[in-house]
Amino acid sequence: MYKLEKLESGVCAAQGFYADGISAGLKPNGALDMAFIYAEVPCEIAATFTTNKMAAAPIKHFRAKGEFQTNFVLINSKNANAMTGEAGVNDIDEILAHLPGEAQNPVMSSTGVIGVRLPKEKLIDGLKKFDLTQKNPHNAAQAIMTTDSFGKEIAFRVTLDDGSSFNIGAMAKGAGMINPAMATMLCFITTDADVDGVTMQKILDRVVVTTFNAASVDGDTSTNDTVMLLSNQKSAAFDAKAFEDVLHQIMEHLAKQMVKDGEGATKLVTYRVTGAKDDAEAEVVAKALSNSLLVKTALYGEDPNWGRIASTVGASGVTCSEESLTISFEDVCVYEKGKLYFDAAMEAKAAEVMQRDEFTISCDLGVGEGNFQAFGCDLGYEYVKINADYRT
């Protein structure tokens, strides 16, 4: 096993990583809008990107490099550099050409409005404000935000049984829901663990499925979604099991933070689906529930309207029937395999659960062994009340 120690230094928690955020004038009033992550030595890289066929220029730019190491990531908010074609990719090279010589194979990541060329001059001027000796991870986390209401960071020191240790830290942006910037999620994770890119990629591919890919945004998939994991291997320590465990903790934490930050969201709900034909069908149901406007409005109204859950399961088209389905709010079972025993007393119990900020809704489909867990939030604002009050 291993020992975990929480650190406050975000993407600078790992030895030899520097970061900062500055204002390049993309956001009004001098708000931070451009950030860098810099390492003294080239880093091993693992990354996952959006499945959107209109992948943004920075993603095309990254993919075009093939296999490589980098020690510099430039990130801007307010402009996604998406749907900008070849010109958008060339803009990136022009901008990165102005970086100091310390930057090797620099890459870029962007989030914001789609279909507008980057304001190159502003960004190039902004680069002059960078000081690569700075360790201001919180500024960097602020600079990459769009509609986020708070920065999202987490970091750990991991001490293995043999006493050796490595550090891993991350920052992310993404407002969970109804995000006008296509709910872009960006996540940057740095570590000094002694791990190569191929190993990291395998681990990242596994972990992203049950963390960021399990978080409900608005059902749209951004042109810019990016998770980037960098290791400068400064520490001699590494343990695959410990690394994957901790990476999962980090990414699940950040995924939940994004959902919590959904505009107007007041609740974080975990949808636990079990008894499905297979894991794939469980995933379909869990995601259908976390994306259903009708479920979201019921959550907001704290209305244990389990009928919407049942109907959403049925609408998802997976193997399940009225007679096989069981629905619970935390430990309160509201519907079990055709038994209609939902009464005022049970409604009160279920309503109590729904008043919590965080809770779990479980659906057992009763047809197999498949399971999946998704994270969702409610749908806030005035219009919801109209719907949430329907039952009363």
Next chain:
Amino acid sequence: MYKLEKLESGVCAAQGFYADGISAGLKPNGALDMAFIYAEVPCEIAATFTTNKMAAAPIKHFRAKGEFQTNFVLINSKNANAMTGEAGVNDIDEILAHLPGEAQNPVMSSTGVIGVRLPKEKLIDGLKKFDLTQKNPHNAAQAIMTTDSFGKEIAFRVTLDDGSSFNIGAMAKGAGMINPAMATMLCFITTDADVDGVTMQKILDRVVVTTFNAASVDGDTSTNDTVMLLSNQKSAAFDAKAFEDVLHQIMEHLAKQMVKDGEGATKLVTYRVTGAKDDAEAEVVAKALSNSLLVKTALYGEDPNWGRIASTVGASGVTCSEESLTISFEDVCVYEKGKLYFDAAMEAKAAEVMQRDEFTISCDLGVGEGNFQAFGCDLGYEYVKINADYRT
């Protein structure tokens, strides 16, 4: 060809059909909540129902009858009789047993809250208020509403070239969007055309695809969705082509009325997708656009944010690329095959289009001959403003 004459008599437009709506006390303040459609003679039937695996009791009850004719349809709002199992189906038989002898093979249709048994006594008492000699189609249309803000009816007399004529009329309910009652849509169409059930079913199956199934509700599929077409063959007239044309007009009109009636909706938008690999992929894109919260919020903000359209197309996973896609708001082309020529002047033109109550957004995917057209609306209310203003 044929001549069309608009009638105001809804489901009573066809000879020999009677309808009315009464209050059975399901809705508060004596609002109409139970309706009937009655014909003197048994009618040929065509029907399409929800694909939801948790199909409601009235749908199970109908399907269990196999092939049959009926002259009586009982409809209630406020309670969907869904997730009520075998008991829910038996409740229907108990209620229908109290109908007068004129009712042959009566069927029932329900809409409202899921997972609650029907208040049998109230409904049975309500039946006593029915007068089968009444022709009050507007009352019937009112009685089947849930969150609808207006009744939805349409009827025509169709005169064929040989001078013979038949009548066809319909009523429907369904509030387009974010409908707390699972966006249930019910539609009842009556005709005296000389057409048999098998022929009607073939025609109905074709027409529903491009009308009700092309209308965006909230992405959820109700447990109760029903379209029922009844013919008492009182008229000797029928022409398959004319019948299908007119049925399409009727169902498209009602589908658009539902979308228009979406809670908080202020715009009716037609999404015309062309140049797709095939019709199926065109349908995927058209429906993705009409259901995208990001597109809906942009519509509400009258913001020609074509980037959201492009990203939604890309996220839908169909065959399309940045270089093959073309996007137009009515006749204003805002993006063409990688050409990024969206400027202030064009934005002004596109914004003018978006200020209209009804307009078309066209996407040519540029990869084939497939096409599909879907109907959607914007997403209203305060929370939308926050998103719609993002660009400014």
